[in-house]
Amino acid sequence: MSYGKYFTKGQKVFIKRVFTNEERTALDTITGYAMRCQPMQLDLALPYGSDAADSYPFEPGMKFEVLTDHRGMGLRLIASFVERISSQDVRLRFEGNLEFISRRIYRRVDVNAWAGIQREKGNLAAMRGLWDKNLNKIKSGVSAAELTEFKKNLVNLSGGGMRLPLRSPVETAELVLIYLSLGDKKGIICALAEAIWIGPVQDDDMQQIGLRFLNILEEDQNRIDVVVKELLERLSKTGEA
DSSP: OOOGGGOOTTOEEEEEEOOOTTSOOEEEEEEEEEEEEETTEEEEEOSSOTTTGGGSOOOTTOEEEEEEEETTEEEEEEEEEEEESSSSEEEEEEEEEEEEEOOOOOOOEEEEEEEEEEEOOOOHHHHHHHHHHHHHHHHTTOOGGGTOOEEEEEEEEETTEEEEEEESOOOTTOEEEEEEEOSSSSOOEEEEEEEEEEOOOOTTSEEEEEEEEEEEEHHHHHHHHHHHHHHHHHHHHHHHO
């Protein structure tokens, strides 16, 4: 079957690394933009700088879940990595059948939360390495103050990402490390996120930024989902009262 008709040039595509049960349980995704689609192949441009394809540890045959939208429906395919066709572009080969799915909609809530932001000019590989390094620091019991400066902000939080203010200028697909203290007594959450939308610059030189998590431990993603659910239930009861 030809899958080319489901992808148009410039279409945003998310690819999610497929791990075996023995490998680490963490979300590992990146964004790409469809450049060329053949019956069983898809070429993607990665938005993380001129060396983006070289900055991800692609290996021949590495499996990914390809996720995108088509006419309002979620679309999912399994694909394997074929090759880097430039320092920014990669080629995937489709495997198996196409599925139309209901994309998971994470519940969201506005909440005052302690959050820390680390903005670096490093490429995708450097930011992924920094995320790994800080996960190990957190596991070793490092104090929150040694990670970054935390500030209390009004954020819009979900298991898939968050909205919060950042100092301008912010670029689309800019990579940042997010640190969160949820108050659930289970430690600091660290996630690598990308800017997917950027609000206008405000009088205080800040911009509201929509961030999508690229790398986050699944258990941390579930913790966020639980906290959001509890807050929404509490707000619902308060509203009824």
